[in-house]
Amino acid sequence: MREALLDDVSTVSLPKRGVGERALPLVPTLTLVSHPSARRVGERLLLGELLAGRNVELSRNAPDFVRPGQAQGAPLADPHLSRKPIIFAPGEGGRVRLLVEEGGTQVVAGELIRGGREFDPAELAVGIPLELADRVVLLLHLTEPDTGEAQDTLGMVGQSPAIRRVRRHIAQVADLKVSVLIRGETGTGKELVAQAIHQHSRRRGARFIGVNLGAISKELAEAELFGAKKGSHSTAHKDSDGFFGAAQGGTLFLDEVGEASPDVQAKLLRVLEKEEMLQLGSPIPIPTDVRVVAATDANLEEKIREGRFKEPLMHRLAGYDIRLPPLRERREDIGLIFFHFAREALAEFGEAWRLEPEDPKADPWLPASLAARLVRFSWPGNIRQLRNLTRQLVITSRGQKQLSVEAQLDKELGPAATPLGRPLRLPEAVDPHATPAPRAPAEPKVVPRRKPSDISEHELRTALRANSWDLKKAADQLGIPRPSIYDLLRRYNIRTAGDLSAEEITRCYRECQGNLDAMVQRLEASKQALRRRIKEIKELGLEA
Known part of the structure; x- marks a missing residue:
């Protein structure tokens, strides 16, 4: 199982001090994007057990979430979460399964999960926001394991x-x-x-x-x-x-x-x-x-x-x-950056206490559904846009128990989430210590035909990332003809492999050590098109 998971998980290049670079496998990880206690945001749990073919149980009381670079942490500890665990299990081909027992913590991934859900490597590469009991938001994603290397933050927020x-x-x-x-x-x-x-x-x-x-x-x-x-x-x-x-x-x-x-x-x-x-x-x-x-x-x-x-x-x-990476390539930092700007704004208004409520059962100041939308958003204006939106939210919600989104900001953040992952049919009783049996192939899903003009930029990018930038598969998922997807790419000014320069592709090829899956995620272009461009570059006599 470990070999199967590693085969489908991308690698990234991590510079060694004075020695070139080495590739590290990416590990499935849960990062706290939002929590009733804002100081917990940014803590994470590495799901390394999945790489060894073992399940990971997550409940109110265990295991501990730890801030990168620190040795000790704490469990989620929110009293509204169940003691009955939700289970993360390894699936085939680098997939991760999420199993939710009836009567346990309510989990939303675009929609309420009943029984189980399976997420593929492309979704993991983008990041999947999980809303727990309408209070805590975790991002399920892939990241590098800790190197044990202490680093000055240099005034920059984030640990991605x-x-x-x-x-x-x-x-x-x-x-x-x-x-x-x-x-x-x-x-x-x-x-x-x-x-x-x-x-x-x-x-x-x-x-x-x-x-x-x-x-x-x-x-x-x-x-x-x-x-x-x-x-x-x-x-x-x-x-x-x-x-x-x-x-x-x-x-x-x-x-x-x-x-x-x-x-x-x-x-x-x-x-x-x-x-x-x-x-x-x-x-x-x-x-x-x-x-x-x-x-x-x-x-x-x-x-x-x-x-x-x-x-x-x-x-x-x-x-x-x-x-510098765009914000959409470091989604696990969005919660940290949001609360950094929120803390500055609240301190200015004398309301900083909202980030650390005395009552552990109080509703979170940042609603879970809003936190998940912040993570899903593509942030074309990057950190500057997040800072401005944060201040707007704080100012318009002054004196309220929770942040609320006005109509203009609601429109800016895009449409409601679509369901993520594939549903799993589970037996009535789930053994949390057993690896789930492979799921039978699902019947082909018929996607209703749609007008390309009805598809937003956020929906288009989500479909492209979920299908590893395969334009035909993305068009099929969206329910539009393939030629229409090129019109949408032009409308939203989204690059394809043909728009990438030879220098950009060559540099990425070296940094990813020729790993096409990693190049797909970094350059956001289809594997087939990148393979063709690399061949053209080599034929021109350029080094790749």
């Missing part, structure tokens, strides 16, 4: 493998004299990473200056960055040092570097190559001692192919490359 990798990258590069390129979608916290690099570098005592190149007018960009002599342009009424001059000895953070004009790109390249700059209106080079940390949410490789970005500049900026 993705964010722990970011912290390791920062620790590895912070004290070096190399430029850093931070890539990530909008709202993922690129400036926070840049500040962490500065604070842990030898330049921490000097200035950190952040500049958004997308917000500077192209006419003034050169003068703003490199300085100008009096009279060199219409608004230069006196000499100015520019941002590079102001950041001497420190760190200059260039956000949205992909928006730099060709002239600015040429001057940036000169600064990085020769460590000197020319001020506007002056022929005399000025030595620079500035560490450059740049960030972008753009595909620089695509801009290079289109002639809109200089390739030498990209390589100079990317002395070290850090990729």
